[in-house]
Amino acid sequence: MTYQLHYWPTIQGRGEFVRLALEEVGAAYVDVARNGGADGGERALMADMGDPALDHPPFAPPYLVDGDLVIGQTANILLHLGLRHGLAPRDEAGRLWVNQLQLTIADLVAEAHDVHHPVGLGLYYEDQKAEAARRAEEFRTQRMKKFLGWFETVLARAPKGGWLTGTALTYADLSLFQTVEGLRYAFPHAMKRLEPKLERVIQVRDRVAERPNIRAYLASDRRLAFNTEGIFRRYPELDPA
Amino acid sequence: MTYQLHYWPTIQGRGEFVRLALEEVGAAYVDVARNGGADGGERALMADMGDPALDHPPFAPPYLVDGDLVIGQTANILLHLGLRHGLAPRDEAGRLWVNQLQLTIADLVAEAHDVHHPVGLGLYYEDQKAEAARRAEEFRTQRMKKFLGWFETVLARAPKGGWLTGTALTYADLSLFQTVEGLRYAFPHAMKRLEPKLERVIQVRDRVAERPNIRAYLASDRRLAFNTEGIFRRYPELDPA
Numbered sequence: 001m002t003y004q005l006h007y008w009p010t011i012q013g014r015g016e017f018v019r020l021a022l023e024e025v026g027a028a029y030v031d032v033a034r035n036g037g038a039d040g041g042e043r044a045l046m047a048d049m050g051d052p053a054l055d056h057p058p059f060a061p062p063y064l065v066d067g068d069l070v071i072g073q074t075a076n077i078l079l080h081l082g083l084r085h086g087l088a089p090r091d092e093a094g095r096l097w098v099n100q101l102q103l104t105i106a107d108l109v110a111e112a113h114d115v116h117h118p119v120g121l122g123l124y125y126e127d128q129k130a131e132a133a134r135r136a137e138e139f140r141t142q143r144m145k146k147f148l149g150w151f152e153t154v155l156a157r158a159p160k161g162g163w164l165t166g167t168a169l170t171y172a173d174l175s176l177f178q179t180v181e182g183l184r185y186a187f188p189h190a191m192k193r194l195e196p197k198l199e200r201v202i203q204v205r206d207r208v209a210e211r212p213n214i215r216a217y218l219a220s221d222r223r224l225a226f227n228t229e230g231i232f233r234r235y236p237e238l239d240p241a
Numbered sequence: 242m243t244y245q246l247h248y249w250p251t252i253q254g255r256g257e258f259v260r261l262a263l264e265e266v267g268a269a270y271v272d273v274a275r276n277g278g279a280d281g282g283e284r285a286l287m288a289d290m291g292d293p294a295l296d297h298p299p300f301a302p303p304y305l306v307d308g309d310l311v312i313g314q315t316a317n318i319l320l321h322l323g324l325r326h327g328l329a330p331r332d333e334a335g336r337l338w339v340n341q342l343q344l345t346i347a348d349l350v351a352e353a354h355d356v357h358h359p360v361g362l363g364l365y366y367e368d369q370k371a372e373a374a375r376r377a378e379e380f381r382t383q384r385m386k387k388f389l390g391w392f393e394t395v396l397a398r399a400p401k402g403g404w405l406t407g408t409a410l411t412y413a414d415l416s417l418f419q420t421v422e423g424l425r426y427a428f429p430h431a432m433k434r435l436e437p438k439l440e441r442v443i444q445v446r447d448r449v450a451e452r453p454n455i456r457a458y459l460a461s462d463r464r465l466a467f468n469t470e471g472i473f474r475r476y477p478e479l480d481p482a
Contacts, residue, residue, distance in 0.1 A: 054398070055398050055399075056338050056341070056395075057391070057394060057395065057398070058341075059345045059348075059388075059391050068334075069334055069337070071337055071341065072341050072345075073340070073341045073344040073345065075316075075344060076337055076340050076341045076344055079337070079340065080333075080337055092321075093309075093310055096310070096312055096317055096320070096321055097297050099314070099317050099320065100297070100299075100312065100313050100314045100317045103314040103316060103317055104300045104313075104314065107300075107351075110348075110351060114355060114359075118355075118359045118360050118372065118376070119359050119360075119372050119375040119376040119379075120375060120376065120379045121379065121384070122379060122383060123379075128375075131359065131360050131372050131375075134360040134361060134369075134372075135359070135360040135361065138360075138361045138362065138363060138364075142363060143362070147300070150298070150300050153298060154297075154298065157295070157296050157298070158296075
């Protein structure tokens, strides 16, 4: 069975959290819109999402087609993949905890996006630079520290094993890797200041990067580069040295 | 077994989505911080959340204590309660769909909050009124319509029965009720313009309000009033007639 992943074809964005899970488990999947090229892929994605025959229309990409299932919302897709592919504990308490970790990453990701779009999702960054500068300061000096510090605490209290839940890798570890990568790209100076106190978080990042399937993926042309169209964006004025 | 709900004691906020589910099923629960009064309750909540003995510390309220489980993130709490109390389908596809609906409500709720706090979560509204006015315009004229219109489409495509998934009430219906109530409070003029095209959404709202346990809850002093400390806030300048 081949999964269909539907996401914007030119950015990592929220789709990347799903791609990492699919790549780690070696799942067969098609990244549908990328096959249509930049423009054609976007048009096809919009058309597919608006298909009136869908009983469960997604509100926004990414969404995953798994046979008859059309699953939207990143954390929801990962909940499904985690269960299918052993990327989450099988017991209820463990599943809920990994979902909670993922939803907290989703909150951080949404705030990282709001930094460059504080007053209008539909406006360009260039039309809200002053507001973005205000929002970025709080994000760099308070929110990043609070979120990443929380993950450091979670790791400090976890059973031994080096992953967020102890000895077994979960999709939340893959997502934490992606979060660190995104923040390093968008806020390199702020991260440099924070990382000395994030030893365990960075260890998770490093261990994910060394997984054979992830390493192969990151070296492939399936891994898009970060850019200033995605969720994590590098605008030097938002991250002073 | 009595649940413990931990949430800020003076606002509906995200805790209200959990309260509605608990009330609908008649679950025994204690709204812990409210027993400590406004100030004492907040202090106790902060202390409890920071307890170093917690293996699964919540990042933020609300969180629910269910025996040995400490569950954070609103949608995650509802995923748990939905399964326990028949507020979600038992099959996997149905459970995922209700979770997806709830996560989309969570996105809308986060945007409703961002309207009055576009550039700083830690700043007062009074310190970001100009930015809030810009953000509010897009929220009123585009985002509310997009989100609520999506729920109207979902209801139009659902099996007959009048709820989001057809014949059975789920926690997502309760949350849609709360969303409509919050938006009517915060953006009465914008809602008045939108509601003629949201017939099915408003029907869900009305049917939830008529559930015996919900009706009793709304008439009780357990239901806090909306106010300008919560997520949905009425600032007349953000919702012109």
